[in-house]
Amino acid sequence: MNEHNQPSHSPRGLPTEELSGLRLLLRDDLTFTLQQFAGETCYVIEDPVHSAYYRIGCAEYTFLSLLNGRNTVNEAIAKCAVALGSNALSEQEVSTVCRWLTDNHLAGTQQSGHSQRFTDIQKKAEAGRWKKLLNPLTFSVNLGNPSTLLHRLMPLFGWLYRPFGWMVWIFILCLGGIRLLIDWRSVVHDSVPVVAPENWLWLGLVWLGLKLVHEVSHGLCCLSHGGNVRVFGINTVMFLPMPFVDTSSSWRLPSKWQRMHVAFAGIYAELFIAALAAFVRSYSTQEVLRMLCLQVMLTGGVLTLLFNMNPLSRFDGYYILADWLEIPNLAQVARQSMLQFMKRVLFGVRFVKSDHSFRRTALLATYGSLAAIWRLLVTASMIFAAERLFHGAGLPLALLAATLWIVLPLLQGLSYLVFGNLAERPSRLRFAGIALLLVGVSYFGGKSVLWPEELVLPAVVDYVPAETVRCSVSGFVANVEVAPGQTVNAGDVLLTLSNPEVDFEIADLEIQIARSQLRRQHFQTTGDIASRQTEDATLQSMQTKLAEKLQSQRDLTVRAPSAGIVIAEDLSNLPGQFLSSGDSICLIGNASEKNVRIVVSQENVEPILNHVGQTMTVRFRGAADESISGILREVEPRASTQIVHPALAATAGGPLAVRAIQAGDSNQRGAWELTQPSFIGTVEISDASRNRCGAGQLATVHVHVARKTVAQRVVTAVDSWIGSKRESQN
Structure with missing residues (x-):
């Protein structure tokens, strides 16, 4: 769809002396339609050969109506002056209109002939079509x-x-x-x-x-x-x-x-x-x-x-x-307005002051700026799209696109800077000064201004702190009374252990105590005071040992130290297994003490440490549009490969890469560990948020940091892009 155009009364036109005897003839296939536009009467010219439309004012229409091949241009100017008075076109404006008519093949001379003129128009149209096809x-x-x-x-x-x-x-x-x-x-x-x-x-x-x-x-x-x-x-x-x-x-x-x-x-x-x-x-x-x-x-x-x-x-x-x-030709007018502004600022070129209102000027400036940014984004996107065509085989196409859309306009700008044009003489000294200023500001700004970025840290809801339940005595697991996730009260039985050695030692001590009591009674009867006192000491020692063994026997029944929820990976496989004293059985978590645990890589720990005590944004998996706030309370001082929660492991659908470890390593929780040592932090959330989330629920914590300068960020992005291209080629 061709846009409607209108002649621009710029200084460029045909020399006045060439117009004096020129007899222009409008093409007889043009159609004129009366129209109201922007509150003014105007005419629309339809060019059926090019499917083009042009809008002209009443003064231009009056002048064009006199171009019948018999009137010279000077005669047409005189008749317009009689008919329109002060509203008639000036000689300079007539020169511009005539140039516009000939440039767009709307008028010619009788000497050129209709047949030859139409042939030329069709040839140019055909050449334009072939240019587009190529x-x-x-x-x-x-x-x-x-x-x-x-x-x-x-x-x-x-x-x-x-x-x-x-x-x-x-x-x-x-x-x-x-x-x-x-x-x-x-x-x-x-x-x-x-x-x-x-x-x-x-x-x-x-x-x-x-x-x-x-x-x-x-x-x-x-x-x-x-x-x-x-x-x-x-x-x-x-x-x-x-x-x-x-x-x-x-x-x-x-x-x-x-x-x-x-x-x-x-x-x-x-x-x-x-x-x-x-x-x-x-x-x-x-x-x-x-x-x-x-x-x-x-x-x-x-x-x-x-x-x-x-x-x-x-x-x-x-x-x-x-x-x-x-506003006819909105894009063209806005672009011209932007170009004039840039030429005025960068090159010191002066233009005739526009008679546009402030509203229209502001509108054109806003539209021109937004359109330029959009055009740049679209151009870059299309070049990258071309480069990715056919698995990298589109690189020549991307280079061609960059040449047509970026290199050629830059060369045109360079040519304008060096040679200017007939009506404009740009100041190269002014441009050099502004360019040096921009380069300096860009250099020092890139070296000193920090680039804001958002770190997204993997996180999980966990009971912090959670109380660890351990064996206080060794034994074989006889029965497991609870399951992971079960709520227990303080003193509830978690599991029972069996240790025949403890039972045997208790029975042996009871027999030895009975014999000691008989000997003490004998010494008391015979009046052997010294032997009785010695036996009293022996009896007291054995009774102390018996009390310890009885406590160990009671400890074979493992009870919950406090009320809460049982946290464990799997308890059903414990029966029959031997647990040593000090081995961890499970955790007891308090629902009122749920917080968010974050995993921080070694490269990100420094900016995170600077945010201790500050507010962070927490987003839960599956509810990206919902977020809560939390406060980073602490970051553990030592990195570890231990998985803070099984849900974070990639084997369980989590975001962290893990690797298998030896099952005999008792220092690791489970059979997996992180591939890279990481730091663990705790983000405290509100009571209302604790009630909405469940333990083991995955989340991400978002932190805004500024650790690299703009220049460092650009270099990193370029290196990353080059590295990805090399990997794809390999």
């Missing part, structure tokens, strides 16, 4: 005139573009929106597999089908307002097909709301279909149909709003905004 990055292919098909479809779908159709559209959108809100969690959950690589083919086919509907809707809407559609084709960007129809005839529609309607028609159709898909998916039980509907919702809803409705790209949203603001 560009491997972006090219267009015309597939013919779709008017016949569109006229056949009008009786079926033309009503959609009338007021009743708008009412139906709004109703369906509301219906689909309500169903989307109701099924929001399900939609978010199911969206992940829908965009998986194995579904890209189906997603692409759905996208292509919706784009065909999109373009057909543009054509039908244009016909409904009295326009016409001459061309249907496919634009290809990085081998991505994008259908298009030429609805540029909408520029001659008298109302800007009609033109905006034509521009919005494609989005109108896609949103309509996406809303229907949301409604169908909500009531369907067929997985294939639900997936198809979700793909339609993503491509026809999300992608359409992000790209087609984006006014920074030259898609539907741009044309809607340009007509709404009534």
Whole structure:
């Protein structure tokens, strides 16, 4: 769709002496349409050969109407002065208009001849088409005139573009929106597999089908307002097909709301279909149909709003905004405004002060800045996409894209700096000074300004502190009375041990005590005081030993030291196993003392230590949109390979890499250890948060730090990118 243009009354034009006897003749196939634009009367010129449209004012129209091949330019100027008075064009403006007419092949001289002129126009148009076809990055292919098909479809779908159709559209959108809100969690959950690589083919086919509907809707809407559609084709960007129809005839529609309607028609159709898909998916039980509907919702809803409705790209949203603001060639005018600003600041070039209002100037500056940033992002994204095509074979394509979109504009800028142009002489000294200033600021800023980053630390909810239950006496496990996760009270039996040696020692001591008591009684009867006193000491020693052995016997029944929850990996395998004195059996955790344990790698421990006592953000797995705050209370001073909680290990679905260790190593908890020593920290959370989370629940702790300068960060990113490329090649 070609944009409407208008002659710019700049100093560039044909010399006045060359105009005096020139007899220009407008092409007889041009069509002029009266139109109201920005509160002023104007005319739209339609060029059917190029499918181009131009907007001119009443003064320009009066002058053009006199270019019949008989009047000279000077005669036309004189007649305009008589008819328009002070509103007539000046000689300089006439010179610019004549230059514009000849540059765009809208007028010529009778000597050139209509036949030769049309032949030249067609040759140039054909050369332009071949130039586009030879560009491997972006090219267009015309597939013919779709008017016949569109006229056949009008009786079926033309009503959609009338007021009743708008009412139906709004109703369906509301219906689909309500169903989307109701099924929001399900939609978010199911969206992940829908965009998986194995579904890209189906997603692409759905996208292509919706784009065909999109373009057909543009054509039908244009016909409904009295326009016409001459061309249907496919634009290809990085081998991505994008259908298009030429609805540029909408520029001659008298109302800007009609033109905006034509521009919005494609989005109108896609949103309509996406809303229907949301409604169908909500009531369907067929997985294939639900997936198809979700793909339609993503491509026809999300992608359409992000790209087609984006006014920074030259898609539907741009044309809607340009007509709404009534600024023809919005992108071109904003870009020209930005270029003039840059030339004025960087090169000291002076321009004639614009008569635009402050609102219009601010609007153009804002749009131009945002569009430039967006264009830079899109260019970089397309270059990286080209580089990744065909598993790295797209590198030559990426180099070509970088040359066309980056290198050539830089060379043009360098040429302007060195040579300038006919009307502008840039100050090279001013540019050198500003460039040196920017380089200096960038250098010192990059070396001194810290780059903010967010560390994401693996974490788990655990009982901190948890009381460890250990064996106070050795023995074989006879019975296990509890299971992991069970709530116990203080004194409840956890397990019982069996130790025949303790029982034997108790029985032996009881016999020895009985004999000692008999001997003591004998010495007491015979009056042997010294022997009785010796026997008293022996008896007391044996009674002390018996008391110790009886306590050991009682300790064979292991009880909970406090109320809480039993924490252990597996207790069902303990019966029959021998436990030594001091061996850990389980942990008892208090539900009111749950906190978050974090695992900090050695490279991240320094910035984390600086955040002790500060607030951190905790996000639990499965609830990324919900977060709580916690305070980092401590970080253990020594790194360890011990797994702070089994749920963190990769073998249990956690984020930490582990390796197997020898089962006989009693210093390790379980049969796995971390591959790299790490530090353990404790993040204290509120009582309300403790009640919402469960022990063993995985989480991530987010910490904002600044440990590298901007320059270091850039170097690290470049090294990482080069390293990834080398790995992919290997």
